[in-house]
Amino acid sequence: MLIGLIFAGIALFCFVVIALLTRPTSKQKMIHKRLERVAAFSGGAQQDKQEADELLKQPLAAGNVARLDRVLDRFDFYPRLEKLILQAHRPITPARVLLQAALIATACEIASRLLFPHLLVEIAAPLVGATSPFVLLNFQRSRRVKQFNDALPDSIDLMSRALKAGHSVSSAIEVVAEQGREPVSSEFREVFRAQNFGLPYRDALIALADRVPSSDLRFLVTAMMVQKETGGNLTEILDRTTHVIRERLRIYGEVKTKTAQGRLTGSILAALPIILGILINIINPGYAKPLVSSDFGHKLLMAGVGLLAIGGMLIQRIVKIEV
Numbered sequence: 047m048l049i050g051l052i053f054a055g056i057a058l059f060c061f062v063v064i065a066l067l068t069r070p071t072s073k074q075k076m077i078h079k080r081l082e083r084v085a086a087f088s089g090g091a092q093q094d095k096q097e098a099d100e101l102l103k104q105p106l107a108a109g110n111v112a113r114l115d116r117v118l119d120r121f122d123f124y125p126r127l128e129k130l131i132l133q134a135h136r137p138i139t140p141a142r143v144l145l146q147a148a149l150i151a152t153a154c155e156i157a158s159r160l161l162f163p164h165l166l167v168e169i170a171a172p173l174v175g176a177t178s179p180f181v182l183l184n185f186q187r188s189r190r191v192k193q194f195n196d197a198l199p200d201s202i203d204l205m206s207r208a209l210k211a212g213h214s215v216s217s218a219i220e221v222v223a224e225q226g227r228e229p230v231s232s233e234f235r236e237v238f239r240a241q242n243f244g245l246p247y248r249d250a251l252i253a254l255a256d257r258v259p260s261s262d263l264r265f266l267v268t269a270m271m272v273q274k275e276t277g278g279n280l281t282e283i284l285d286r287t288t289h290v291i292r293e294r295l296r297i298y299g300e301v302k303t304k305t306a307q308g309r310l311t312g313s314i315l316a317a318l319p320i321i322l323g324i325l326i327n328i329i330n331p332g333y334a335k336p337l338v339s340s341d342f343g344h345k346l347l348m349a350g351v352g353l354l355a356i357g358g359m360l361i362q363r364i365v366k367i368e369v
Contacts, residue, residue, distance in 0.1 A: 118144070133259055134186040135229070143179050151176035164344050190229055191260050195295065197227035198262055199288045201234070206284040215270075215280070216241055233258055247274060262291045305365040312361035316354055 118124045127140040154175030158168045208218035223235035240250040255267045337343035
């Protein structure tokens with residue numbers, strides 16, 4: 047009897063350990079649920095199939111963040127924020143971005159109350175902190191688009207040479223995905239994968255133009271779709287497209303060179319008051335004490351910061367020339 051109880055206890059213990067080690071993770075459970083929903087849509091109407099496609103494109107998340115994403119998906123701003131994250135190429139969900147903004151805003155509010163307790167500062171500090179994640183996303187999107195535009199002409203040349211060598215359009219896209227420069231290669235790799243999974247050629251190109259907000263890429267996609275529908279020599283179209291893009295980049299470089307003095311002037315004028323203030327206080331300690339110890343000084347500081355911001359924006363508008 048004792049041996050039987052020991053055997054049953056050991057067997058139960060081994061069963062519990064195996065069950066704990068082999069149980070699916072939260073991400074695996076979410077994948078199974080998503081596959082079940084896609085399978086449920088597979089025999090339905092066209093709208094159900096579109097919902098299934100959108101379901102497959104959703105980023106995986108787990109825990110409370112996934113629940114928050116599902117709640118936020120009902121609001122109008124959610125698709126725009128999701129598109130911004132996609133264009134910035136960040137592995138993050140909109141809910142995490144909003145949580146980061148809330149945490150940074152709270153930290154800025156606490157810091158402003160401890161270091162500079164003034165009503166306007168306590169209002170402005172959390173606003174600046176809350177917008178910082180979105181400013182970072184916009185900066186990363188702009189940097190990625192610039193890198194994409196710089197690498198796009200060489201990638202189009204690579205596609206043109208592949209077509210001249212006898213490759214099909216799909217094979218030429220694969221050549222760019224394998225041999226092109228980043229981030230063009232990764233984006234064209236997504237186009238090639240989408241085509242392999244059965245997405246039509248036109249839809250794959252439209253999705254590419256939607257992922258990368260580049261005017262040069264839209265020009266290329268438009269030329270390729272027009273050639274697909276009306277016919278023509280695609281190699282010649284690609285060569286002319288490359289020439290137009292390179293000329294635009296050349297003109298853009300000349301404009302940046304000619305406006306470099308204005309941009310440098312704006313940076314110097316914005317940094318000069320701050321640098322002079324620091325140097326004067328190092329030479330004469332306590333010189334700026336009335337600015338931080340009196341209400342009138344606080345108003346002067348805020349007015350100075352506001353005027354500096356307005357001046358910087360005006361100079362940026364003057365030297366910013368669209369090409």
